[in-house]
Amino acid sequence: MPPELPARQQLPPMVQRSHSLQKLSSRTQASKQDSHRPRARANSEAKDGGTPKRQKQCNCKSSRCLKLYCECFAAGIYCRNCNCGNCQNNADNEAARQEAVGATLECNPNAFRPKIASSPHGFWDKRDAAKAQVVGKHSKGCQCRKSGCLKKYCECFQAKVLCSGNCKCMDCKFFEGSKERRALFHGDHNVIVHIQQAANEAINGATGSSGCEAPLASKKRKMRDYFRGVAAKDQSLQMTAEPQQENYLKSSLASSPLSVSQMDSTAVSESPRVKYRSLLANILPSQHVKDLCSLWVVLSDKATMALAGWPQLSKISAPDLSLYKGGREISEPFWLNAIKYSQCPHVYIEKRGKMDRQSERGNRETSVALSCNDGKRGHGSQNPIPDDWLSRNLMGRDGSNDFQSDGVDMDNGRPMSPGTLALMCDERDKMPNRVADHGQNTSQSSSNGNGFSVLYAEQERLVLTGFRNVLNWLIVRGSTKEMPSTVVNDTGNQQKQAENGNMIPGSERASDVEAYGHGILKSPAPRVPSGATAGTSLDEDSLENVPLPIGNGEIRSNTNGKSQVEREKVFLG
DNA sequence: GAGTTTGAAACT
DNA sequence: CAGTTTCAAACTC
Numbered sequence A: 001m002p003p004e005l006p007a008r009q010q011l012p013p014m015v016q017r018s019h020s021l022q023k024l025s026s027r028t029q030a031s032k033q034d035s036h037r038p039r040a041r042a043n044s045e046a047k048d049g050g051t052p053k054r055q056k057q058c059n060c061k062s063s064r065c066l067k068l069y070c071e072c073f074a075a076g077i078y079c080r081n082c083n084c085g086n087c088q089n090n091a092d093n094e095a096a097r098q099e100a101v102g103a104t105l106e107c108n109p110n111a112f113r114p115k116i117a118s119s120p121h122g123f124w125d126k127r128d129a130a131k132a133q134v135v136g137k138h139s140k141g142c143q144c145r146k147s148g149c150l151k152k153y154c155e156c157f158q159a160k161v162l163c164s165g166n167c168k169c170m171d172c173k174f175f176e177g178s179k180e181r182r183a184l185f186h187g188d189h190n191v192i193v194h195i196q197q198a199a200n201e202a203i204n205g206a207t208g209s210s211g212c213e214a215p216l217a218s219k220k221r222k223m224r225d226y227f228r229g230v231a232a233k234d235q236s237l238q239m240t241a242e243p244q245q246e247n248y249l250k251s252s253l254a255s256s257p258l259s260v261s262q263m264d265s266t267a268v269s270e271s272p273r274v275k276y277r278s279l280l281a282n283i284l285p286s287q288h289v290k291d292l293c294s295l296w297v298v299l300s301d302k303a304t305m306a307l308a309g310w311p312q313l314s315k316i317s318a319p320d321l322s323l324y325k326g327g328r329e330i331s332e333p334f335w336l337n338a339i340k341y342s343q344c345p346h347v348y349i350e351k352r353g354k355m356d357r358q359s360e361r362g363n364r365e366t367s368v369a370l371s372c373n374d375g376k377r378g379h380g381s382q383n384p385i386p387d388d389w390l391s392r393n394l395m396g397r398d399g400s401n402d403f404q405s406d407g408v409d410m411d412n413g414r415p416m417s418p419g420t421l422a423l424m425c426d427e428r429d430k431m432p433n434r435v436a437d438h439g440q441n442t443s444q445s446s447s448n449g450n451g452f453s454v455l456y457a458e459q460e461r462l463v464l465t466g467f468r469n470v471l472n473w474l475i476v477r478g479s480t481k482e483m484p485s486t487v488v489n490d491t492g493n494q495q496k497q498a499e500n501g502n503m504i505p506g507s508e509r510a511s512d513v514e515a516y517g518h519g520i521l522k523s524p525a526p527r528v529p530s531g532a533t534a535g536t537s538l539d540e541d542s543l544e545n546v547p548l549p550i551g552n553g554e555i556r557s558n559t560n561g562k563s564q565v566e567r568e569k570v571f572l573g
Numbered sequence B: 001g002a003g004t005t006t007g008a009a010a011c012t
Numbered sequence C: 001c002a003g004t005t006t007c008a009a010a011c012t013c
Helices: A019-034 A043-047 A091-107 A126-131 A155-159 A179-184 A191-207 A216-226 A243-254 A260-270 A286-307 A334-343 A345-354 A358-363 A365-370 A389-395 A418-445 A452-482 A491-500 A564-572
Strands: A547-549 A555-557
């Protein structure tokens, strides 16, 4: 509610007293600044043309203005000049009001907190919706079913915040790229709103806010809803709202096929299937993201087997950046190579079998069966994993994952909705849990007596280390992308990478970049030898004197150590 | 302005 | 926690 509203500035006395009500006081103060409770609709304001000048007047009849139904009560203010009946939201009924406040807070401690953080003040008309700077997000999201989120029934619409992954709405049309929304806000300049949407998504993703905290069942439902012919929501994840993020937006858009104006006027308005491009779209092939998730499972299994008495395996560390060759592009990410060609237990088993160690294998078959196995493969399978195994491993037991990691439904070729992405986030978030479950089952079947705690610690160490190294790899890639394109001169290599989707034209070669990220890598990577192409084998010499994260997470030069490939050769015998 | 629609809040 | 009911604002006529 706008701060200029006199009534808003006067908190109910009871709000300022008791302990619990002191909390409420801050909430209502915030509410004053924020304003927009969903139902905080002021008829007078709307009818006045969008300029809030008077306290809203409720029309409650049955709630005594002591429920959140009442916008005055919800806003933490007394009813004044309202049209309500049997109103007890006033100083004369302070006791009843306090009791109601306490009961409300008991049910929902956030009941009096603003749902839209830092949203613009005042009511608005459609032109406002188009032009207003939308700042904030809806903490809970709407659940609209019939309004398409394009009416003031919708909390998000009313708060001028595009629907996001927090929402559980159906048939939403209040998202970036919606033709309906654009038609409603004809001739607008929605870039800022685009940015806000991205900010919402980013915040949700980064903080694990309500969007990702929602129960999985709800997410499932949301997913169903979104697939019922619902127009997919444009994610616009390339954009963010904070100042620094806006800067990033510029750079992101600069390397994007779409400029801001194009996105706004062309792609958004004319194409019902706005292409979503992840920030990592030009850095990390989506398949590799899936593989990365699978890596966690494999690493967990590896730890399990190591502690179950596989002495050679016990020396294996998480894949490290040495396979990345000092920042050089390779056709497959290091973790994928590591898994497919050396570290997967299936490979190990096969080689051990050749070494005529059947008896040992038999003793550990249960453990083996659980590893690198997603329930589809027979126990004790000795086949090296096919190239697509990692992907299927990620997909889940029904193999029904039809999405790419960059938010595009490959079946439909449509950008995925915020809800869908949020759901996918949930599903991916389950991976570590699954790893844990996996490891537990394995450990329970193992005869190793080291105990669960050791096993879990080892699993955690490997998984986290591996993941951290992946992040390092990404940092290198990301830093590479941000460098000026003028350093590029290896056009042949670059072109191939661009074709692979790994690097866009204009990006410089990774080896020319001093990659750093949180102090992880700071030394310049060696220049790629002339003629080197993506996917070529390692040039060990080029890696000399290059600090690389090793399996246990330390940064060291690899001059005195074997490369990952060499170590794995040793490991594989 | 009456009646209907809508979705959040409250309830079960 | 899901389904249902209550409620009041938004909307339609």
